[in-house]
């Protein structure tokens with residue numbers, strides 16, 4: 001079964017960028033065209049494309065789209081446009097470090113270009129870099145899936161939160177990649193997916209992806225996690241991450257931290273699955289990770305139906321940080337980091 005690409009670039013430097021509009025799933029499967037960098041920015045901001053690696057991939061191609069109007073201008077004008085586009089895309093969302101990591105890669109391509117190269121030459125290199133980020137992510141997710149599946153036994157229940165699947169990456173996923181790899185190896189697992197208030201990435205996207213692949217999944221409300229664990233329905237929890245500090249503290253979708261605490265109380269191993277590009281070694285601990293605050297209406301008026309009184313005070317952080325002490329292991333493309341300590345993180349990442 002073929003699952004379409006989350007983000008798709010068609011053609012050369014004058015080409016076109018498409019994304020699955022994830023806000024419409026699961027009712028509607030629609031690809032949107034992103035003809036300008038403003039449309040790419042809006043798609044990231046509004047979560048049409050979301051999930052740390054997919055945001056990085058979208059931003060890489062967003063840079064290529066952003067410089068298209070300057071392809072036939074002078075090199076100085078092209079360079080100015082490139083810098084402007086990169087700075088602009090960096091304002092779309094603050095938490096997933098993959099966004100800044102991808103933009104940095106594209107920035108370096110621009111900075112390393114020779115003065116004699118034309119804007120079109122530089123744009124070719126920018127597109128090659130964006131495509132490389134996407135194709136690397138495919139391989140990285142497969143490797144994460146392989147290392148992660150070794151931790152999961154046949155017959156286990158697996159708890160997950162938010163969506164860290166193909167939709168959140170180039171095409172296979174991190175936490176869900178572990179589940180997909182288990183299924184490919186013939187292990188029978190049963191996934192419990194938190195619905196993930198307030199934007200329901202678990203209910204709308206994770207269940208959809210698992211059902212597409214024929215993997216048994218049960219949807220639960222976020223506040224059912226403790227009961228599900230007490231009943232012994234899950235033997236492991238696997239989630240993704242948006243930014244991991246040098247000591248292993250991991251930011252992920254709001255609600256992940258409480259799931260980790262509940263898992264510890266019930267003796268359920270709690271794994272974070274993430275690529276190297278999600279680590280931010282410039283940050284010592286999770287306290288320094290910027291947490292995105294989102295529109296209160298996502299809480300009071302989710303999906304068009306008002307569920308709270310007008311004028312109610314709302315707090316809506318999109319992410320939380322799980323301290324390393326709650327994380328049994330971090331599953332990366334290089335293997336599993338466990339126990340999660342700064343020394344082991346740095347060693348695994350070759351720093």
Ligand code: MRU
Nearest residue numbers: 050051052162164168240241253
């Ligand atoms: O706000 P979102 O939907 O972008 O949040 C996504 C998550 O928290 C994911 O778990 C994380 O980005 C990892 S995706 C492989």
